[in-house]
Amino acid sequence: MTMEGSSSGAKRSCPKDQFTDLVLSWSLKDIFDDNLYKYQVEKIPESFQSVDQYLGSYVFPLLEETRAELASAMETVYKAPFSEVISFCELKHNELLSEIKVDYWRNRRSDHGGEAYRTLPGDIVLLSDSKPETPDDLQRVGWTYTFASVVKIADDENGDSSTSSSFKVKTAKQIDVGDGLRKSLYVVFLSNMTTNKRIWNALHMRRNLKIIEKVLCNNDLGEENCEFYAPKCNNQMEEKFGPDLFSKLNESQKEAIQASLFKVECNHKSSVELMWGPPGTGKTTTVSILLFTLLKMKGKTLVCAPTNVAITELASRVMALVKSSSSAESEKNFLSCCPLGEMLVFGNKDRLKVGPDIEEIFLDYRVDRLIECLVPSTGWKHCVISMIDFLEDCISQYNIYVDNERIRTKESLEDEITQKPELIKSFLEFARDRFAHIATPLRESMLTFLTHLPKRFLLEQNFQSMMQLVSHLDSFEVLLFEDCSMTPQELESIFLQKGMIGSKSVLDKLSLPYIRNQCLSVLRSLQYSLDNLRLPLVTSRFSIMDFCFQKASLVFCTTSSAYKLHSVDMEPFNLLVIDEAAQVKECETAIALQISDVRHAILVGDECQLPATVSSKILDAPSVQSQSYEKCYLKGRMFGPYSFINIRGGKEQLDEVGHSRRNMVEVAVVMKLVHKLFKAWNGSKEKLSIGLISPYAAQVGAIRDKIKQYENHERFVVKVKSIDGFQGGEEDIIIISTVRSNRGGSIGFLSSPQRTNVALTRARHCLWILGNEGTLSKSDCLWEALICDAKDRQCFFTADEDDDISKTIVGVKKELEQLEDLLSGESLLFKNARWKVSFSDNFQKSFQKLKPSHVKKLAINLLLKLASGWRPKKINVECTCKISSYIVKQFKVEGYYVVCSIDIMKDSVYEQILKVWDILPFVEIPKLLKSLDSIYAMCTDEFISHSKEKCFEGGAVDHLLSGIEGREVDLPFEVTDEGHKIILFARSSFILSRSGTGKTTILTIKLYQKLQQYSIASQDSILHQLFVTVSPKLCYAVKKHVSQLKACSYSSVITPNFSTLFAVQVPGCCSVGLAR
Structure with missing residues (x-):
């Protein structure tokens, strides 16, 4: 196998069908050469002398952008989708076309998520004998490669290109693989150039230039309005299209629609309208109502936008308006059917994210439904003929069925088959089964035509006949299935009747014979009239697609996808609407603007991005702000x-x-x-x-x-x-x-x-x-x-x-091990702690160096305990400093020691805070203590005294019960909001309330909470508390409450070893004592 990197190709512009050849002619050096088109890319002028100058000014910028995209893709080639070639066949030697079959694609999903890679026409790929990790790999001695473009994809029955797939490619150079693949060959995806190729072709085609010439011409700025068409006032518009629709708009939005419709109705000259406004001012609502109005006016409109999201949003808005309008008419006709045949969305299904809201107007979905109806063997015509035969000759069909069943039964007996023969159905059972079998696909065919074929194509008479047929089928089904009193003989007599039965009353019109005759009449009429509509033949899927394009009057697609319409033989569009126009590359609009016979264009965008020389401005910011x-x-x-x-x-x-x-x-x-x-x-x-x-x-x-x-x-x-x-x-x-x-x-x-x-x-x-x-x-x-x-x-x-x-x-x-960011008194961990914490710069530097990482978590946990008020009974290491010995404390964390002290901070009042100096190995502690001793030697006696003072007032905490390590735990019983406030109140209290309102519970919690606070703040003192009550029964209840509280908060802070519960009998009363 021999391959070489392509040599540099010509840098001049090429014919429109040579874009891929030009890209493939670039060498690796060309792709990474930022100066490749340095002297050809010029600043786009603000005015142009001709259309050729205007379109030509974007040619080299487009090439430079394409080169930059390929260079960016090559930089990340190590994570690009790739597969190994298992079959390679050269098709046309002179045209450098080959067919490739790969095993499966790796790296289909990028690091940033999104859609999985699927091979598409227009893909630029790298063919290499090894999988490169960097662009430099391709420069190594003996490494062979070439660039190629995918030109055609083989049909994938599974619709999943993660399996083995085949495709045709056009290569930059001939590939000599000899007899079979003696060496490995890899395909690496780089980028898809379909959009750039379409832009290139649009820049070189000279088709419909009316709108482009209109934009480039500066002499029409003061042009007068067309004298043949006078703009309609708002009242006329509301009368024509209904007041409900226009009641959703403000005056500026109504004026924008009116001005647009006025220009579109003029066929004497082309026009370009700009509809602009800041975000949130209702541009999308205005455009959707404009498009709905144009749909009612039977105009042919193409709607484009730069992104699939914008297209989906706008199409769903218009579809919602159509369905809302249709539902009002359906209520009158008692049939829920919305004609959507005049609307069409096309593009990539995955990228459009086609959902239920626009599925019925999506091209692929519509083609599938129409094919089902048009297939000769099972389609609409077969269903209509079958239903006519059933309604006319049901008795003869039943007789044939009975004869066949008797023959089958006889044959079973002759063959000595032991299986019990099936019972022959009655005429009523047969008719019900036969009708359900035929009516279901017939009904679906009619509803498909009503939904997916334009009403103007079907013609009003056929449209009404189809709705009548669906309604008659529903009525016939109800009468046939729900009349329990009907006998087979009665039904047979109905089917024996020939001709039309005259109706003497309203009840006759609801009878089965009448509905049967009505069905037959409508079926015969539709059989003849639908045959004359020239419905498309199912010769291929593409013929049905062309039919859908030809009959649609409102088409939605991205600006790039509009390129497909250049090759479709269809009635010309009168109007082009480009939504989110500020986001479209100007050169990309040339694709849509040159579609055959488009006379008018409306550009919709943001006032911050579009120039202010506009004819209509949608601006209603005050109403948005007050929404x-x-x-x-x-x-x-x-x-x-x-x-x-x-x-x-x-x-x-x-x-x-x-x-x-x-x-x-x-x-x-x-x-x-x-x-x-x-x-x-x-x-x-x-x-x-x-x-x-x-x-x-x-x-x-x-x-x-x-x-x-x-x-x-x-x-x-x-x-x-x-x-x-x-x-x-x-x-x-x-x-x-x-x-x-x-x-x-x-x-x-x-x-x-x-x-x-x-x-x-x-x-x-x-x-x-x-x-x-x-x-x-x-x-x-x-x-x-x-x-x-x-x-x-x-x-x-x-x-x-x-x-x-x-x-x-x-x-x-904690999961990301970004604990350093939490070392601040205002961080989420310490902001609401009982003690305010201040961290020194030395501590933060030492903390970052701690290894292994779990030591950091242990240190954080210790600091949280200290900030909550917890203190160990024994300090891990005795202080060797002199003055600071009563202030500085050390706490062991594995092989390190956290050195802290009590400091005084001035806020609205002076208060104690926890100062964290450092975390060090034991051998470095003496040096730090000596330094701290020097610092505290300069402090006053009053400062030292305040630093050593201990406080255990109730206001120091913001929760009711502390558990292990000072953390909040839930109470074993409920406390009301008012009780919560009383418990946290730190001073003497007098509680007065009715019996059973929780007074004893509140007092018990206050006693135990005081004990907790005291045990945390004190080391040697003893706190005595006395609870006095007059009832021995209540005394027992108090002791039980205290036991429950101890069980909830059991920790190293308060344990049975140093917390005592005792009862004292006082004459005339009972008391409970808690002591530490």
Whole structure:
């Protein structure tokens, strides 16, 4: 096998069918040469002298972009999808075409999740005798390779290219493999160039230039309106299309639709309209109503957008309007059927994420349904003929059935078959079974035609006849199956009747004979009329596809996919609508703008991205700002319609390639929010859609890996995409993960106002932003203003305000071994501790060096115990310093010692805090103690005295019962909110209430809590407490309560060894004593 790297090809422009040849002519050196087109790529001018200059100005920028994409793909070739070739066959020697069969694809999924790789036409692949890990591998001596382009995919019956697959490729150089594959050969996917190839062809074709010339011509800015068409006022529009539709719009939106319709009705000259407005001002709603109106006007419109998400969203909006309008008519006709034949969506099913909301207008689905109806052996014609035969000759069919059954029974007896013969059905049973067998596919065929064929193609009479037939079939079925009194003889007499039966009353019209005659009449009529419609023959799937394109009047697709329409023989489009126009590459619009005979174009976009020279502006920001959301999905102010949730302690990290970033703390918080939403939603019948957005692919991948458990819920939909991927989409709740968390305020392309606009306007009801306030506030961009605005609106929250989220953050920090970030008095761990904690710089430096990693966790656990008020009875190592011996304490953690002291901090008052100096091996302790001795030698006696003072007031804690290591534990019995306040009240109390309200329980807890606090704060003193009551029975109950409290809080702090419970008999009363 011999292969060589391609030599550098010509750098000049090539004919439109030579784009792939030009790309394949690049050598590896060309691909990595940033200056390959340096002198050909020029700044795009603001004005042009001709269409050729305009289109030609994008040729070399397109080539440079293609080269850069291939260079980027080569940089990450080590993780690219690849497979091993098991069969290689050269097809046409001169054309360098070969057929390849591979075993299976590895690395089908990227690190960032997303769709699994599938081989597609337009793929640029690397054919190599070994699997390269870096581009430098290809330069090694003896390494052979070449580039190739996939030109055709063999039919894959399983629809899964993870299995062995075959495809044809066009190679850059001839491949000599000799007799069979004597050496290994690998195929490595690099990039798909289909869109770039389509753009290239569009830049070199000169077809319909009306709109492009209109855009380039500056003399029409002051052009007068067409004199043949006068714009309709709002009242006329509402009369024509219904007041309910236009009642959803404000005045500016109505004016935008009116101006657009006025221009579209003019056939004398081309026009280009811009419809623009800031995010959230109702552009999508306006465009959907405009398209619905155009659909009613029988115009032929092509709708494009840069992303599949935007197309799906817009198509589903229009479809919802069509179904809503159709449902009103269906109520009158008592038949639920929505004609959708004039709407069509086409493109890649996986990327479009075709769901139930647009499935009925998706091209592949429609083709499948029509093929079922048009197949001669089982299609509509067969069903109609079968039903006519049944209704006319059911008796003769029954007689044939009886004869066949008797013959079968006789043959069974002659063959001495012991199996019991089946009983012959009665005429009534036979008729019911036969009708159900024929009516089901006939009904489905009629409903398919009603749904998937345009009404104007079917003609009104046929449309009404089909609906009548479906209604008659339903009525006939009800009468045939539900009339329990009917006998076989009565039914046979009905089928013996010939001709039409005159109706004498309304009851006659509901009778079985009448419905039978009506069915026959409609069936004969449809048999003749549908034959004359020239329905397509099922010669191939492509013929049905062409039929669907030809009959649709409202077509949705991406701008790139519109290229397919250049090769379809169909009636020309009158109007082109490009949604999210600001996101489309200008050169890419040439694909759609040159479609045959398109006369008018409407571009829809954001005012921040489109120029302000427009004829209609959709701007209703005040109504958007004042919009109030009624839906509340989670309890708490943090989870209202708009929240900025400050995530402290997150850490941004580069992915393995170093191209993207992720923040695993934010990933964990996102997952916790989704879990809380699922828990709140579970059991609800309403549909809830959640969009998880991040600007970074690595973050999207990390979230997608965690979210798989919520994928298979029909009414709980979670979508994870980048900001660009959500362009044009909309969900009930949007959660944005901003990722960036650093001290310098660097946020990269997150500072792009365009991306921010998209992210902030995707939510229907709730928008929750996760980010680091410190980083985003220093970014010197609109994020700073956004955070200030959130604070002004009182929509700014800190993540640790929610206990669940706080625990989640701490858990993920421990899991990721990012414990250093928790060493702060204001961190989530220590913020609400009983003792305020201050960490020295030396401690933090020493902590980072601790090994093994589990020692860090042990040190953190010890500090948490100390912060909660716990102190051991014996200090691990005696202090050797002099002055600080009563202040400085040492606590052992495996082979290290944590050195702490009591310090005084001035806030509103002076208070004691826990100062953590260092964590060191034993041999380094004396040096530190000597240094601390010098520090405390300069302190006053008063400072030392205050540092040694011990306090055990009840106000020092914020919970009722402490357990092991000072942590809060639940009480063994319930306490009311008012009782909770009394227990925490530190001074003398007088409690007055009725019997049975829990007074004894409250007093018992207060006694035991005081004992706990005293045992923590004191080492040598004795605390005596006395509980006096007048009832021996109550005295027993108190002792039982105390025993329960001790069982709940049993720990090294309070044990039976030093806590005593005793009873004292006092004349006239009973008492319980607790002593330490």
